Amino acid sequence: MSSEQFLWLNQDAELVLGASRAAIYDFKSGHVFSLNAVARQIVTQLLQGAPLSSLSETESSFVQQLINRELGEIGSTPSLTPPHRKQQQAPFLPRLKFLWLELTDSCNLRCVHCYMNATHVSELKSVPARARPSLTNRDWMRVIQQGAELGCRAVQFTGGEPLLHPDLLALIDTARQLEYSYIEVFTNGTLLNESLSAQLKARDVQLAISLHAVNAVTHDQVTLVPGSYARAQQSVQMISKHEIPVRFGTTTLKTNQNELFANSPAPQALRGNNVLRPIGRGANSNLNPDQPQIIESAMKSAPDFQTSRASFEYARHWNICWAGKMAITASGDVIPCVFGRERVVGNVNQESLHDLISSPNLQSLWGFNKDRVEVCRDCEYRYACSDCRPLAEKLNGELDAKTARCTYDPYTGEWSKANSSFASLDDDHQTNSPIVFSVTKIFDRKDPFHRSEDECDPDRPPSGDEDFTFAFPEAT
Numbered sequence: 001m002s003s004e005q006f007l008w009l010n011q012d013a014e015l016v017l018g019a020s021r022a023a024i025y026d027f028k029s030g031h032v033f034s035l036n037a038v039a040r041q042i043v044t045q046l047l048q049g050a051p052l053s054s055l056s057e058t059e060s061s062f063v064q065q066l067i068n069r070e071l072g073e074i075g076s077t078p079s080l081t082p083p084h085r086k087q088q089q090a091p092f093l094p095r096l097k098f099l100w101l102e103l104t105d106s107c108n109l110r111c112v113h114c115y116m117n118a119t120h121v122s123e124l125k126s127v128p129a130r131a132r133p134s135l136t137n138r139d140w141m142r143v144i145q146q147g148a149e150l151g152c153r154a155v156q157f158t159g160g161e162p163l164l165h166p167d168l169l170a171l172i173d174t175a176r177q178l179e180y181s182y183i184e185v186f187t188n189g190t191l192l193n194e195s196l197s198a199q200l201k202a203r204d205v206q207l208a209i210s211l212h213a214v215n216a217v218t219h220d221q222v223t224l225v226p227g228s229y230a231r232a233q234q235s236v237q238m239i240s241k242h243e244i245p246v247r248f249g250t251t252t253l254k255t256n257q258n259e260l261f262a263n264s265p266a267p268q269a270l271r272g273n274n275v276l277r278p279i280g281r282g283a284n285s286n287l288n289p290d291q292p293q294i295i296e297s298a299m300k301s302a303p304d305f306q307t308s309r310a311s312f313e314y315a316r317h318w319n320i321c322w323a324g325k326m327a328i329t330a331s332g333d334v335i336p337c338v339f340g341r342e343r344v345v346g347n348v349n350q351e352s353l354h355d356l357i358s359s360p361n362l363q364s365l366w367g368f369n370k371d372r373v374e375v376c377r378d379c380e381y382r383y384a385c386s387d388c389r390p391l392a393e394k395l396n397g398e399l400d401a402k403t404a405r406c407t408y409d410p411y412t413g414e415w416s417k418a419n420s421s422f423a424s425l426d427d428d429h430q431t432n433s434p435i436v437f438s439v440t441k442i443f444d445r446k447d448p449f450h451r452s453e454d455e456c457d458p459d460r461p462p463s464g465d466e467d468f469t470f471a472f473p474e475a476t
């Protein structure tokens, strides 16, 4: 009997090959480890059945590191899929987990960047009625009911300005009765009063309020309505008095860029947490922030990943942001998210949510994972990386384009340093070592200069990590 030993990958780890490097996804710790080309080759050969006895001393120390980190283990037979490893899960249909309901496409503000081109209430009369058909109350209730029947438990009422909708509270009640557990109202905060605050509190809703600065001049320059900041501030006080849970939405624009970042009086929660999408009025390039530090902060310019078995399996089959979500516009059109406005997959007055979910149109968008994206399909981080398809599409012109905001080139294995202010732990140039194996760092989300394109996603995962790099001293 052979006394050879072989490397097995731990059952809670997965190897993902990129064009030049590789990554080991560790579901126990949540870390994504990066392997340079040499480490990639060693691991690949070992997992294909090369015995450990074939390794040099240096290579054996590297393998020992894998074992110490519980990424690998020693087996007595060569096996890519050792008997104790779980079988790969079959593709599953994600359930509907989040609904945006745009109750109206009109608004009492005129924000310069509004992605949905909301019509100001004063101009409604001049818009032909046919151009702005809206769902009735019964239509919305049916949609909420159909969502519940599909297992959806999270809904956001948005707009336009949802507080303009006369039946907002009745629709919230419907959602509550149908056991939605997460009910959020996204508002510009100008129309709240004491009575409405009390009624929202009684219904146990969450609020999201748009605040674009911590001073009236700048905020009102964004909304183009004088007094909007003062009213939003009053709302914040009322909300606090009624102890309604609230988060803030602050889009980073040229107008407010100087007030949201370093040394800003803005509370952490306000520091430009939302990246401008070049959609609707937001497509005006004069709105783009132009401070280099802010532009950089919106770039993916160093590895910043975490993983879990569930998110990994999800990303292998589905678009990590779109899958399980739907937005319904005021006219009943169904789009994959509020930014994907041109990708109408149907209308709730013609089809049920059940039929829409199973339609090839929506399935194709939900299934648009990174294996379908140019360049990303060759990247070892593709099952841990975030994605905003509407943003990538608008910046690069194609639905399957890699986002222009990522500086990683999986073919060379390098992050562009030209516009990076972050030191990369993944940087082979920091060491002369032939084998580099490092944990990809998860940036502190409290870092005022860190921006993510995922901020529209209320169920984004928490962060937190330790640093780790393993590099060999140069062979003597």
Ligand SMILES: C[S@@+](CC[C@H](N)C(=O)[O-])C[C@H]1O[C@@H](n2cnc3c(N)ncnc32)[C@H](O)[C@@H]1O
Residues within 6 Å of the ligand: 107, 113, 114, 115, 116, 158, 159, 160, 161, 162, 186, 187, 188, 189, 208, 209, 210, 249, 250, 251, 274, 275, 276, 277, 278, 279, 280, 281, 282, 283
């Ligand atoms: C469309 S509004 C609807 C709710 C409400 N009227 C409000 O402003 O809070 C929802 C959020 O999207 C943000 N938003 C609008 N246009 C955007 C764009 N082009 N890119 C990114 N976010 C945008 C708004 O600033 C707001 O925080």
Ligand code: SF4
Residues within 6 Å of the ligand: 106, 107, 108, 109, 110, 111, 113, 114, 115, 116, 117, 118, 159, 160, 161, 188, 223
């Ligand atoms: S972003 Fe919101 S508040 Fe501003 S115009 Fe659009 S819908 Fe109205």
Ligand code: SF4
Residues within 6 Å of the ligand: 300, 370, 375, 376, 379, 380, 381, 382, 385, 386, 402, 403, 406, 407, 408, 409, 410
């Ligand atoms: S955006 Fe694409 S290339 Fe960049 S890290 Fe993510 S998956 Fe890799």
